[in-house]
Every structure is written in C-alpha cells, then in structure tokens.
Amino acid sequence: MMWRGDEIPASDRPIALLVNILSGGGAQRRVASLANRFAELGRTVELVSYEADGPMRAILSPAVRVAPIEAGGLAAYCEQARPAVLMSCVTDTHRAAVAAARDTSVPLVLRASRHPYRKLPRWNLPKRLAEPFKLRRTARLYAQADAIVALSDDGADALRRLLGRRPARIETIPNPVVDRIRAAPRGPCANMPLVLGVGRLTAQKDFTTLLRAFALVRADRPARLHLLGEGPERRRLRALATRLGIARDVEMPGEVRDVADRLLHADLLVSSSLWEGMQAVPIEALAAGCPVVATDCPGGARETLQDGRLGPLVPVRDPAAMARAMIATLDAPPDPALLAEGAARFTAEGKAELYLALFDALAGARAGSPAIPAGAMSASPPAPLSSQG
DSSP states (O other): OOOGGGGSOGGGSOEEEEESOOOOSHHHHHHHHHHHHHHHTTOOEEEEESOSOOGGGGGSOTTEEEEEOOTTOHHHHHHHHOOSEEEEOSGGGHHHHHHHHHHHOOOEEEEEOSOSOOOOOTTOHHHHHHHHHHHHHHHHHHTTSSEEEESSHHHHHHHHHHHTTSOOOEEEOOOOOBSSOOOOOOOSOOSSOEEEEESOSSGGGTHHHHHHHHHHHHHHSOOEEEEEOOOTTHHHHHHHHHHHTOGGGEEEEESOSOHHHHHHHOSEEEEOOSOOSSOHHHHHHHHTTOOEEEEOOSSSHHHHTGGGTSSOEEOTTOHHHHHHHHHHHHHSOOOHHHHHHHHGGGBSTTHHHHHHHHHHHHHHHHHTOOOOOTTTTOSSOOOOOOOOO
C-alpha cells in the first residue's frame, strides 16, 4: 500500500512520539527530554497522547506540539499528520502503535522501557503459569516493529533471545537520565544515616525485602529509611514495618518531585526490584554522589553499577545479603567522583542524535534509500547473551 506521506520528504514530516498519559513520571520526563532535544536540533516534533493536559506539558519546549487523540484514534492521526516515524515510548502504547502502523504503513519504533523477563514470586502461581503466553504475545508484538530501542545491553540481549529467529532491528540507546552531574565530596556518614528507596509501591519493587533488610541494619545501628513513592502496597508495607519494630524509623511521604535533591542529602539508595528496564533513580543517585546498593535483577542494574564496581549487587529477595551490603557501604562509601564518572554515560548528550540517526535510516529505507545496518548506531557494543530470565 502506498502511504500518502511518501511524496513529502521525511525532513518535512513530524516525528511522532506516543505516550499514554501526560504525567510527570520518570518515563514521561525522559521522553520530554528527548522531544525537547529533537526540537533543538531543528526537527518537527509532535507528542501524541490520550490525555490533552498534565504535568508533562510544563517540562516540554514550546517548540514541541502536543497532539491529543481519542482512544482508537492513532491510525487517523497518522493518516492526517503523515509522521516520518512513529515511536511508541511506553509499553502500554505498543499494541495501539503496532495496529496504527500496520494500517498506515508509517515506520514504527518500539521503545522497550521494560525488561521482557520478570522474576515473579513463587507464590504467584497464576502469573507464573501465564508468563509463557505473555512472552509469546510480547514477541509477536515486537516482531512487527521496524526497529526496537532497548535501554540497556541486557535488555537488548533479552529481546534477541525473546524474538529468536524473527528478524528484528534492535538498537541500544541508554536513557538520557542525567541533566547535570552534581556529585561533590561528602563528609563522614551521619550518626543517623538516611537510606532511600524510590519507586511505586508495587510487588515489582519488592520493598518488603528492603524493609526486612533495614530491620537488620537498624539492629546494628541507628538509621532512617524513607520510601518515596505511592502505590497499592502502602498499607501492607506500613503494617510490615510495624511488625518488624521499625515503624518509627520509616517514613513514607508518597510521591515526591524532588528526588534528585533528596539524593544529594541521602547516605544510601537501595534498589530492591525484582526486575527493571533501565531504572533511572540509581543513575540519578550516582550523579548526585549518593552510594547505591541494588539487586542483581533482570534489567540494567548490573550495567549501571558496572558489574559491582560502583556499588554492591545482591541477590533478589535476600534481606540478609542486602543488609550486609548496606552496612558495608555505609561504613565505607565509594568516592563520589567515581560515581559521577559512572553517571556520565547517561547524560542527554548524544542520545537524541542516536535516535534521529535511527529515524532517518528507517525513513530512508521506506523511501528506497540504503539503510544503516542494525547495531551501527548503538551507544555501546552488544554484550554477550545474558543467562537471566
């Protein structure tokens, strides 16, 4: 089918970035950063959303146009706007993007913000039984994209394993998480050190393990734990803190907007997740000079912490190992300059250009021009296949 936009040069057509909502969450902030940089580089950018308004608007450049659509209206938008490329930026919009691209022949990029393999709890038998079927559906979905952007080498390797022999162009482009490096020399750890856990209060983040680990740390020394985030696990986590006898030392202020500033004053960040895509908060912690302990879960933690060079990696669901790593890091925190060096890979510089090179290659291939080979634009060489998942 001949697409109506083919007669218009790709450089004159907008780049369409699809999100589900205009919230101020981490994923939306990363998309806004990319959109603003695309506009700075002279590209026409449209942020397509099922919401007309939201906090994300406040961080968008005036040069980025917001295009609200109704449910089921994405194909109509593509027919009318004739974008040079459509990128689905969050997992929740991938299915709609695949359908719209199929109907309109617009080049499609799926941004794999979540790791395809999850470490589900053994007690959650229904989800464990359903997981193979979910993975097959996910593989069929990603196989229909012209290109997939993974946020980490581990995520890219997992996608290659998931897709098997299905042809797929997979590029690794790290998240543009850090606006600036703010790490500075720190004094000795406070008498009452502050530990942060950040994220939605859901089973995936496994704050249960963090609370149990913190109880072990608290038995060793005075300390405070702040869980920054909101979600369905709040009541259960608060009850667990009470049962563990640490409720007075645990604060749960809900979702906050100043996470980066809080990291400047924290003594330790702990990421207790069961799985991730490429979690932004540990990277923000490195940029702030805040030490990090993280679970060695499927996703980007091992890559972010450079195989443990920048901070300890501990097994998932192991409170004792986590507590030992927390105590060791509080006793001997790493040099903030080393952490800042690790965060530098995740600055915005160069990331938008990698995306634009991919978009231009896809548009050129659709128009009959030679395409850049897959992997030629990745920010880092592919890593060996991971055994995780």
